[in-house]
Amino acid sequence: MSEIIVPSPADFHVHLRQGKMATLVTPHVRNGGFSLAYVMPNLKPPVTTTAQALAYKAELESIDSSVEYLMTLYLSPDLTPEEVVKAKEAGIAGVKSYPRGVTTNSDGGIESYEMYYPVFEAMQRVDMVLNLHGEVPSDAKTNTHILNAEPKFLTHLHALHKAFPRLRIVLEHATTRAAVDAVKACGPTVACTITAHHLELTVDDWAGQSFNFCKPVAKYPDDREALRQVIRDGHPRFFLGSDSAPHPVHSKSTSTPTQGCAAGIYTSPILLPLVAHLLESFDALDKLEGFVSTFGRCFYRRELSAENTSNVVLRKIDGHVVEGKYGADEESVVPFWAGKEINWKIVTN
């Protein structure tokens, strides 16, 4: 196989930031082969209202209007059932929940889910998607840390699914075999995104290497194998959400005894060729279309018709070296795989 045609790839989890950073990274969605971006709301301040989400969408469209942006709200005590109805009417697709303090800009995140049941009830009724950052905060008293934070979260997933069986839920950026098994065990309303980088990295790759550091952290080789296998299986409730998360190069590369490096891996500019390269490396290239286009679009009810499909053509090449960085000065970002070779490139986008 030397050429692959992929219909309208969709990235169901991406961080496009604000201001200068948004101007730099938003066009990379399209450059990376994607025509739909499911946009995360963890800005400063977080996107908590319909009005904010629509203003953010307009900002993104003014940067690159060739991409369809699906917007989300940040789950917080300010979100009411009334606002959920308003958001749905305005075309906002989902609500993202961050446990407090576990990742970038999550200081306003949730501590317990029960208080949000009226909001989830409204979401179930109007059919909005709940996107879960599936980690519990670290806590020495219960031996909770970044390596078991995701497995420990899965009881919340099951409880939410049981309480709201018709609520569509996405467990975001799964990194463990336990998470894959948990999502498989749920009904058709529960799906799961997988990033490109978690198909490659394990614990050994980020310990001591800040550019491979993200939350949730990459886990053990057996966990990575579970992510790869569910893609090989062509399971329709597992699809790409890149969690592409740009941070200025200085916040990634400069850690001090009192200031750690930022968590996040940036894949947008190389995303489709990278995913093809990785899937080929573990014999899943024939599942590329399902993983990056059909499965997620089906779950989110953004199916393609003849009129709205734009085909992206990938060609096999000998090895294309990934850029060392994008942008200049303070705002530059270093992509995942920088300086390494990818064996696929986009020839029609």
Ligand SMILES: [Zn+2]
């Ligand atoms: Zn994310």
